[in-house]
Amino acid sequence: MADAASNEQLKFIRNFSIIAHIDHGKSTLADRIIQFCGGLTERELKEQVLDSMDLERERGITIKAQSVTLDYRAQDGNTYQLNFIDTPGHVDFSYEVSRSLYACEGALLVVDAAQGVEAQSVANCYTAIEQNLEVLPVLNKMDLPQADPDKVAHEIEEIIGLEAQDAVRVSAKSGLNIDLLLERLVRDIPPPKGDREGHLQALIIDSWFDNYQGVVSLVRLFDGTLKKGDKIQMKSTGRDWEVTDIGYFTPKQNSTGILRAGEVGFVIAGIKDIQGAPVGDTITHTKTKDVPRLPGFQKVKPQVYAGMFPVSSDDYEDFRDALEKLALNDASLDYVPENSDALGFGFRVGFLGTLHMEIVQERLEREYDIDLLTTAPTVNYEILMDNGELVTISNPSKLPDMANVSEMREPIVRATILVPQEYVGNVISECVNRRGVQLDMQVLGSQMQLVYELPMAEVVMDFFDRLKSISKGYASLDYSFERFDAAKLVRLDILINGDRVDALALIIHRDHAHSRGRILVDKMKELIPRQMFDVAVQATIGGHVVARSTVKALRKNVTAKCYGGDTTRKKKLLEKQKAGKKRMKQVGRVEIPQDAFLAVLKVNE
Amino acid sequence: MMDLPPLALYIHVPWCVRKCPYCDFNSHGVGRDTELPETRYIDALLADLDQDHHAVQGREIVSIFIGGGTPSLLSASAYQRLLDGLRQRLIFARDIEITLEANPGTVEQTRFEGYRRSGINRLSIGVQSFAAGQLEALGRIHSGGEAKRAVRSAREAGFDNVNLDLMHGLPGQTLAAALGDIEQALALEPTHLSWYQLTLEPNTEFFSHPPPLPDEERLWDIQDAGHDLLESADFSRYEISAYARPGRQAHHNLNYWRFGDYLGIGAGAHGKLSSIDPAGRWRIERRWKTRQPEAYLRRMNDPRGFVAGGQTVERRALPLEFLMNALRLTDGVDVEDWENHTGQPLSELTPRLEAARRQGLLTTSPSRLQATPQGLLFLNDLLALFDEEA
Numbered sequence: 001m002a003d004a005a006s007n008e009q010l011k012f013i014r015n016f017s018i019i020a021h022i023d024h025g026k027s028t029l030a031d032r033i034i035q036f037c038g039g040l041t042e043r044e045l046k047e048q049v050l051d052s053m054d055l056e057r058e059r060g061i062t063i064k065a066q067s068v069t070l071d072y073r074a075q076d077g078n079t080y081q082l083n084f085i086d087t088p089g090h091v092d093f094s095y096e097v098s099r100s101l102y103a104c105e106g107a108l109l110v111v112d113a114a115q116g117v118e119a120q121s122v123a124n125c126y127t128a129i130e131q132n133l134e135v136l137p138v139l140n141k142m143d144l145p146q147a148d149p150d151k152v153a154h155e156i157e158e159i160i161g162l163e164a165q166d167a168v169r170v171s172a173k174s175g176l177n178i179d180l181l182l183e184r185l186v187r188d189i190p191p192p193k194g195d196r197e198g199h200l201q202a203l204i205i206d207s208w209f210d211n212y213q214g215v216v217s218l219v220r221l222f223d224g225t226l227k228k229g230d231k232i233q234m235k236s237t238g239r240d241w242e243v244t245d246i247g248y249f250t251p252k253q254n255s256t257g258i259l260r261a262g263e264v265g266f267v268i269a270g271i272k273d274i275q276g277a278p279v280g281d282t283i284t285h286t287k288t289k290d291v292p293r294l295p296g297f298q299k300v301k302p303q304v305y306a307g308m309f310p311v312s313s314d315d316y317e318d319f320r321d322a323l324e325k326l327a328l329n330d331a332s333l334d335y336v337p338e339n340s341d342a343l344g345f346g347f348r349v350g351f352l353g354t355l356h357m358e359i360v361q362e363r364l365e366r367e368y369d370i371d372l373l374t375t376a377p378t379v380n381y382e383i384l385m386d387n388g389e390l391v392t393i394s395n396p397s398k399l400p401d402m403a404n405v406s407e408m409r410e411p412i413v414r415a416t417i418l419v420p421q422e423y424v425g426n427v428i429s430e431c432v433n434r435r436g437v438q439l440d441m442q443v444l445g446s447q448m449q450l451v452y453e454l455p456m457a458e459v460v461m462d463f464f465d466r467l468k469s470i471s472k473g474y475a476s477l478d479y480s481f482e483r484f485d486a487a488k489l490v491r492l493d494i495l496i497n498g499d500r501v502d503a504l505a506l507i508i509h510r511d512h513a514h515s516r517g518r519i520l521v522d523k524m525k526e527l528i529p530r531q532m533f534d535v536a537v538q539a540t541i542g543g544h545v546v547a548r549s550t551v552k553a554l555r556k557n558v559t560a561k562c563y564g565g566d567t568t569r570k571k572k573l574l575e576k577q578k579a580g581k582k583r584m585k586q587v588g589r590v591e592i593p594q595d596a597f598l599a600v601l602k603v604n605e
Numbered sequence: 606m607m608d609l610p611p612l613a614l615y616i617h618v619p620w621c622v623r624k625c626p627y628c629d630f631n632s633h634g635v636g637r638d639t640e641l642p643e644t645r646y647i648d649a650l651l652a653d654l655d656q657d658h659h660a661v662q663g664r665e666i667v668s669i670f671i672g673g674g675t676p677s678l679l680s681a682s683a684y685q686r687l688l689d690g691l692r693q694r695l696i697f698a699r700d701i702e703i704t705l706e707a708n709p710g711t712v713e714q715t716r717f718e719g720y721r722r723s724g725i726n727r728l729s730i731g732v733q734s735f736a737a738g739q740l741e742a743l744g745r746i747h748s749g750g751e752a753k754r755a756v757r758s759a760r761e762a763g764f765d766n767v768n769l770d771l772m773h774g775l776p777g778q779t780l781a782a783a784l785g786d787i788e789q790a791l792a793l794e795p796t797h798l799s800w801y802q803l804t805l806e807p808n809t810e811f812f813s814h815p816p817p818l819p820d821e822e823r824l825w826d827i828q829d830a831g832h833d834l835l836e837s838a839d840f841s842r843y844e845i846s847a848y849a850r851p852g853r854q855a856h857h858n859l860n861y862w863r864f865g866d867y868l869g870i871g872a873g874a875h876g877k878l879s880s881i882d883p884a885g886r887w888r889i890e891r892r893w894k895t896r897q898p899e900a901y902l903r904r905m906n907d908p909r910g911f912v913a914g915g916q917t918v919e920r921r922a923l924p925l926e927f928l929m930n931a932l933r934l935t936d937g938v939d940v941e942d943w944e945n946h947t948g949q950p951l952s953e954l955t956p957r958l959e960a961a962r963r964q965g966l967l968t969t970s971p972s973r974l975q976a977t978p979q980g981l982l983f984l985n986d987l988l989a990l991f992d993e994e995a
Contacts, residue, residue: 532983555825556982560802560846566875567891569629569806570929577985578992589964 006225010262011191015083015220017100017133019125020110021118021476025140029110029172030068030084034251036178037070037082067103067205067218067264069248074186082185083248083264085205085218098127099279099297103205103220103264106134106189108181109162113139113147113169116447117159118476119418125160134189137164138181143171155445159418194261199288200224200232202259202267203296207277209328213245215271219283221261222294228257231286232269235293236278240286241269274328300332302350303481304377304460305394306357307338307503308364309346311371311585316345322368323347326360333360338395342501342587343373348395351377354460354601373585375503376600379456382409382484397502399491402542408489408507411456414439415479416449423471424448430470434458435509453482457507462601492517492546494524495538496590506600518547520599525549527596532557535590609879610946612664613860614695616650616687617871619898621675622711625744626810627803631873631896632674643683645902651690653870653894653911658694660868660878665696667865668857669703671725677707681719688724702856704729704768709755710747717762727855728759729768729799735789736782739775742816749789756793766853768797773831774824775803776816783827784834791838796853800831801846845933845981862930863938864946869894870911872901879948887948889918923947924954924991928974932984937968937975954991961990 020026070082085100101107107128111117128135137156139149149169156164168184170177206218226232230243247255248265259265271277280296310319327333334350351357354377361374383391383400384407393399415436419427421443431438431452440451454463459479467475490513494504508516517539524537528551535551559573584591617631620641624634635641669691671684684705691697704727705720720728734740735749747755759767769790773783790798802824805812819827832842840848844862847855860867869876873896879889892915895901904911918926927947931938943951958974961967966980966987980987 532979532986554983555821556828557986558845558982558984560804566893567877567926567929568875571925574925574929574985574988574992578989 006196006260007194009260010194010196012078013081013083013191013262014106014186014189015085015104015192015262015264016185016189017085017097017104017107017128018110019097019107019121019128019135020140021112021115021121025112025172026086026110029108029138029140029170030086032172032175032178033082033084033182034068034070036175036182037072066251067249068251069254069263069265070250072182072186075183080186081263082182085264097124098131099205101128101131101133102203102297104133105192106136106185108185109135109137109156109160110140111137111152111156112141113149113152114141114144115474116152116420116445117155117418119416119478120476122160122418123416123478125162135162136184136188137162137167139164139167139169140172142169142176143174151446155447159444159447159449192262194221195223196225196261198223198261199291200226200284201291201294202226202283203294204277204279204281204283205264207274207279209274209325213268215268215274215277217267217269217277217283218264219259219267220264221259223261224285224288225258225260226267226283226285228255232267232283233286233289234277235282235284235291237276237281238289239276241271241276243267243269274331279331300352302332302334303353303456304357304379305348305350306377307340307343307346307375307395308349308361309340309343309373309375309503309585311373313344315370318368319346319364319370319372322364322370323349325368326363330360332356340397340503342503343375343585346373350394354462373503373594373597375597376506377460378507379411379460381411381489381507383407384409396491396505396507399505399507407486409484410487410489410507412453412482412485413456413459413479414482415452415454415459415477417452417467417475417477418444418447418449419467419471419475420446421448423475424450426470427467427475430463430466434463454479455485455487455509456481490541492520493540494520495536495540496587496592497536498538499588500540501587501592503597513541514546516600517541521547521549523599524596525551527599528590528592530554531591533589608945609662609664609866609881610863611667611860611865612661613668613670613857613865613867614654614666614691615857615867615869615871615874615876616669616671616676617869617874617894618646618671618673618676618679619872619896619901620678621673621708622678622746623744626814627743627806629806629809630674633898641678642902643679645905646679646898647683647687647690649902649905649911650687650870651694652905654691654694654868656910656912657868657870657876657878657892660866660876660880661695662880664866665698666691666701667698668701668860670857671703671705672729673706675708675711676705677711677716677720681716681723684720684725685723692724702727702766704855704857706731707755707759708747709752710745712755712758714758714762717759717764721763726764727766727768728764729770729797730755730759731770732756732790733770733772734775734786736786739778739782742776743772753789753793756795765796767795768799768855769793769795770799770801772801772803773827774819776818778819778823778827780823780826780830783831787831787834791835791840796850797855798835798840798848799846800835800848802828843935845984859934862934863942864927864930872896872898879946881948889923889947891916891918920949923949924957925988928991929988931974932967932976932980932987935976935981937973940972940974943974957990961987964990966990 018026066086068084072080072082074080085103109125125135139152141147153164153167156162168177168181170181201223202219202221204217204219207215210216228243228246231240232243233240245255245268246259282293284291310316323335332352335347338346338348357377361372364370364372378396380392380394383405386404386406417427434454436452436454438452442449464477467477488510489507490510492506492508492513493500521537521539528535530551534553537549538545539547584593619631619633620635621632622637624632703725705725706729708731732752733743733745771786771790805815835848842848843854866878867876875893877891881887892912894911895904895913940951962969966977968975968977976987
């Protein structure tokens with residue numbers, strides 16, 4: 001079928017993504033488009049079909065890229081193939097966004113007509129524009145009485161510089177103007193280019209491991225045609241495979257036996273290991289193995305690190321296996337074994353951000369049934385030794401002897417914050433508290449744009465949550481790593497009943513050490529349950545106690561009444577107590593709950 | 606070959622006048638004027654026993670406890686017929702203890718005399734408190750004065766062995782009020798006092814609408830001072846919540862705490878029964894009867910019998926099951942009781958006993974399994990060490 005006429009068909013294809021802030025309605029809009037095109041029957045259309053991981057649906061966020069292919073019969077009488085590639089909407093996952101955009105010729109910028117533009121969308125939108133995508137603004141939530149589309153259109157023009165006066169005004173919830181949106185999409189987003197008779201050149205946008213099918217790769221074909229049974233080669237490994245299944249998602253997996261240039265779909269080739277089909281790799285035919293590689297993606301680097309330890313040491317092997325399996329589908333997950341005096345054997349795991357960390361922990365516990373303790377997240381620090389050696393550490397307890405350290409350096413980010421004017425004061429003082437340096441401040445539409453340089457350590461902890469709470473949810477944030485800067489940092493140690501607990505150590509700015517130490521021990525006092533004896537919690541710097549508090553001993557812990565013959569009641573009571581201890585770790589004689597290890601994240605609550 | 610543990614009998618009477626807001630037992634409030642199906646219930650109890658009779662294995666019955674609900678709602682003639690029926694079916698030990706639970710609001714002198722004649726030789730009277738406000742808050746149907754009269758009537762009817770149930774840590778209770786309750790109880794000269802702290806149990810009215818309970822410090826003061834007061838009156842604590850005059854410990858409860866066997870008959874009654882097969886393998890089974898009184902009565906002519914469920918206690922669950930009872934006793938139990946009442950070697954327990962001893966929760970005596978004073982205060986923590994998955 002790969003004839004000249006086939007290349008004509010390219011003009012009936014549109015590849016697009018949706019850029020939107022988390023709650024601006026992307027998933028609802030995606031559902032509505034799928035429904036409009038008949039991708040699923042009413043019965044099959046579960047809410048938000050594209051967010052397929054349980055966790056994604058529960059949290060209402062997208063973590064991984066997904067795609068769906070739809071047929072749209074336009075008013076010009078032609079049927080268009082729409083390939084929609086979903087993008088994650090959280091700041092932790094911006095790397096995945098640029099990957100998704102790479103497969104597209106256009107993107108819908110969906111903005112809540114009641115809320116206005118938010119920083120993450122701006123950043124993603126710039127990424128799209130840099131990649132030469134046609135960006136189509138869409139004003140959503142027109143059903144809301146407080147929708148102010150003129151104001152928001154103006155804001156889009158001012159902040160992003162995108163013509164928005166004739167932006168389509170839709171309501172994904174009610175279905176208003178979805179037809180108009182699809183017409184506009186077909187009209188304004190350019191069709192893909194490519195030669196279906198040329199040598200195969202396909203880019204792997206995403207790969208995941210499926211228990212039944214092995215590695216499934218989401219690909220965008222730039223040139224050539226790929227069929228079931230074809231011999232293919234991965235450019236990065238030079239290994240040959242045979243395509244066993246190929247097709248696209250509707251969103252159901254639909255095996256068509258063929259994909260052509262310009263299309264987006266899945267390829268399965270009997271690959272058992274995700275490294276055999278790495279994201280960003282180029283696929284070609286074995287017979288045309290000299291085809292050049294497409295520019296892939298930069299390997300993403302973890303931004304925050306935390307120790308993860310199984311509550312029960314018997315689970316260590318299971319935990320390692322689970323991490324290996326999880327890493328199959330998450331190239332950003334990075335881990336090395338770690339041994340803690342307090343927590344035993346575990347792993348130091350690198351994450352894209354704290355949300356990523358929470359998600360990984362939840363998946364490990366839910367999907368692999370392992371109870372875990374996670375230590376407070378930390379960023380990478382550079383330590384310049386007196387002998388000129390530069391050491392990078394991601395674990396406070398591994399900080400070398402300060403006597404030999406000439407300089408400590410911390411990562412600095414450039415943060416862009418968009419916030420309505422009335423909350424600017426709050427945001428500025430929050431940034432100042434976090435050692436921020438203001439680079440720029442300007443009015444954009446009805447919002448202020450603040451640009452700050454901030455220590456990454458201050459940003460990755462709870463900055464985003466904090467911004468939300470001091471701006472009634474309106475502030476938005478985007479940030480990127482800039483450089484390492486020298487800083488006066490110290491290690492704050494936590495002692496429980498006189499013993500230093502390595503897993504509780506923190507690296508912190510010297511000027512904050514006393515006040516944060518105080519807040520931290522008070523918070524830990526709240527979080528450590530009372531036990532059979534007094535528990536002393538101390539914060540120390542270089543051996544000097546800067547704060548202390550005491551968890552008073554319980555008077556007793558015993559069931560008053562004995563229930564004669566029915567022992568099930570008593571057992572239930574003991575089981576309840578046991579369930580309460582599930583996420584506790586015995587450190588010395590003291591039971592410490594998970595919450596206490598993350599107390600540093602909760603000091604602002 | 607080892608012998609089976611001693612065997613007791615528990616009989617449940619599932620009705621009461623009004624359900625108390627703290628009570629999570631299988632009891633059903635029926636008001637004061639409802640005529641209870643006494644005859645049918647006694648028939649059912651005896652039929653229930655007949656169905657369990659194979660578990661007796663030739664043992665004599667060391668004690669009987671008739672609990673509820675409010676067993677004193679049933680007449681003396683009903684118990685006469687019940688105990689006659691039991692004597693026909695079972696061998697009673699020479700010194701058998703037969704206890705009946707009585708609510709002070711449901712008994713008068715003549716009824717007590719009839720109970721005594723039927724063979725019941727111990728009464729457990731649910732006083733809970735003597736303070737009018739507390740009795741009302743607890744939903745009790747009697748006054749403090751009635752409780753006192755009931756105890757005197759019981760004694761005049763020939764009961765020389767009387768337990769009083771008394772609670773502390775009641776809503777808003779002061780130390781003085783709690784001690785006042787104990788003093789009034791002591792003045793009635795019981796032989797035994799069950800003095801226990803009010804606990805909010807799931808599936809009770811108090812659990813869903815918790816009353817304002819005293820704080821931990823006051824609870825501690827009450828327990829501390831109350832304990833001293835009881836001990837100074839020659840009531841020795843022999844279990845977490847049980848105090849007795851010399852030689853007057855409750856045999857029936859001791860059998861539970863020592864992991865003895867018991868048959869359970871009546872609506873919702875639980876039994877624990879051991880058996881040893883010819884190869885010497887032990888099996889310990891728990892079984893329970895249909896809970897709803899009407900459903901229980903209907904089981905009389907039902908081929909399924911009265912049993913609602915049963916479960917073999919797995920070997921790995923035995924340490925907790927055994928110690929959860931045994932360690933409630935202030936003197937604990939002889940180490941030999943473990944082997945004698947579970948059929949398992951002591952080595953099954955040793956590593957965890959060592960851990961408990963290291964934490965100072967268990968005495969170091971090699972011949973006893975006994976909690977230290979600290980272990981008694983933190984019994985839940987001590988038992989956690991013996992959890993089957995620990």
